[in-house]
Amino acid sequence: MNWVSRISKTSVALALTLGMTSVAVWADTIVITADRMVDVSQGKMIKRAGIIVTDNIIAAAGELGKLSVPANAKRIDLGDATLMPGLMDMHVHLTSDATRHGYKRLEVSLPRAAITGVKHAKATIEAGFTTVRNVGAPGFADVALRDAINAGDVEGPRMFVAGPSLGVTGGHCDSNLLPYEYDNYSEGVADGPWEVRKKVRRNIKYGATVIKFCATGGVLSKGTKVGAQQYTFEEMQALIDEAHLRGLTVATHAHGTSGIKAAIKAGVDSVEHVSLLDDEAIVLAKQHGTYFSMDIYVTEYILGEGEKAGILEESLNKERIVGKTQRENFKKAVDAGVNMVFGSDAGVYPHGDNPKQFARMVQFGMTPMQAIQAATINPARLLKQEATLGSLEEGKLADIVAVPGNPMEDMSLMEKVGFVMKDGRIVKQYAM
Incomplete structure (x- = not known):
């Protein structure tokens, strides 16, 4: 042909x-x-x-x-x-390089990350993804990339961008690699209801069109327990309320059960990863119309190539614990009829390989039609863009x-x- x-x-x-x-x-x-x-x-x-x-x-x-x-x-x-x-991918990090994890990421400057994002944007759109949600980038590098794409300066997908992810001191969205004397924090760190409101306002000021926060520990963060809740319900509620007042949707990183349920009750629009959910979390998601974005392919890259890319042994051990459980819970959520969207976490693994997740989505419980809908009409509804996209x-x-x-x-x-x-x-x- x-x-x-x-x-x-x-x-x-x-x-x-x-x-x-x-x-x-x-x-x-x-x-x-x-x-x-x-x-x-x-x-x-x-x-x-x-x-x-x-x-x-x-x-x-x-x-x-x-x-x-x-x-x-x-x-x-x-x-x-x-x-x-x-196609639409609701969980990417275009300015992140899959070959640089752990301490290797300390070598990457903000300008270098933004330039790398240009290459990743091209690979992403050529893989068929014309729209992405970039859920976290330091220094508003994703805003700059989006604006360059919109201006026609570089080739890439339509971007909905979060800017720096919000998180608690020492949590998954903080920078925990350096010792005390460096006094190093990620720019999205905010503790307490009024501080998180202020960070939401700051992100919007500098161009964010979605908000992302970390409700629990994570696989790739040093020193966090993957299932432990981090933000309190009151902090989540304030953060989400502030974003919704300004018309933005909110995504939360959440592996652990209590963090997943607290975020849903607080009104979050989508939960990312959703590894350790239980039956109550599924019921809550259906009641609230919450979307799940479950990156069920990435475990293969982390366990297969992660050590070479610099992923810490601590993180590899955490992935060994949550990867299988996440895939089992993916099937439970699909069977229960939870709203599902395609989210790959590209940036942890190579950009352009996003479509490899489709076969895994079918393998672990979706019909082919459901998998395609998860990457088209469902994300459009999540982003409230169904009038023009999806x-x-x-x-x-x-x-x-x-x-x-x-x-x-x-x-x-x-x-x-x-x-x-x-x-x-x-x-x-x-x-x-």
């Missing part, structure tokens, strides 16, 4: 002359066709599908035979491929990806994205 068939001959010829491996084209009207398309809103597959894109908006989508295709539309025929909405419907932004074959039969095909359009602009188009 040739992914570049029947598109603007001038644009393709120019790209080939310049030796480009991806093509960026803007046309007034484009019709994209393929053997099938995923309707994530209805949870069904449409055969012999087409999508009409006018400028950056989807004008129509559905069975090709039922669409009124303008006579002057440019055509992109993908053949035996599956069209779906641009599905292939008239009036929504033209974020479109395609994979060869049928991922409903083989979810590993999600790792072979061959076509990416973001906001009506073709970012990637490879011959197969």
Whole structure:
């Protein structure tokens, strides 16, 4: 199959002359066709599908035979491929380098992290993720990266950014690698209800569009107990209330059971990791409409490559404890009907490898359709962006990806994205 068939001959010829491996084209009207398309809103597959894109908006989508295709539309025929909405990853750290963990991260300056983020942003969008939620970056480096992408200076996904993650002194979101005499703290450290409110306001001032805080200890933080609650309920309540007053959604890092439940009761929008949940936590999540973002692939990288990347032995031991339990609890949450979103924790493992999680989501309890919905319509609802993102419907932004074959039969095909359009602009188009 040739992914570049029947598109603007001038644009393709120019790209080939310049030796480009991806093509960026803007046309007034484009019709994209393929053997099938995923309707994530209805949870069904449409055969012999087409999508009409006018400028950056989807004008129509559905069975090709039922669409009124303008006579002057440019055509992109993908053949035996599956069209779906641009993928959305709700837990990434684009300015973090998966080859640098533990003490190796002390070598990385803020400017260097931001520059590295440019490379990671490109790898992420070429993997099919047109929207991400960056849940924590020092020095508002994620804000700078987002603004550079929005200005067209660099290639990357649409970003919802948190800035520095908020956490207690000595907690998972603090910097605990250096001894006392260095008096070193992460900039998101805040203790007490009024201090956390102040930090939320500061993050918003400098460009955050979501808020992230740490409710419990973590795997990769030195000296924290992975299941121990850190923020009190009162602190969580103040933090979440302040963010909601300003119209922002809130994500919390939470492995431990008490921290998960306290955050849900305090009104958090999504819980990340959710390793040690219990039946009550599942009931609470369903009652409150809370979303779970469970990174069930990353354990393979941590235990397989983590030591070489600098992950501390303490952290490797913690992952050995929580990894298997998290996967078992993932199935429990899916079976119970909890709202689920795709969250990879890319940055702990290499950016661009995000799609490897799809096969694990199916292996550990989801149907293929549920896995795709977790990376499309569900994140759009979590971010309150369902009016413009998350599905292939008239009036929504033209974020479109395609994979060869049928991922409903083989979810590993999600790792072979061959076509990416973001906001009506073709970012990637490879011959197969």
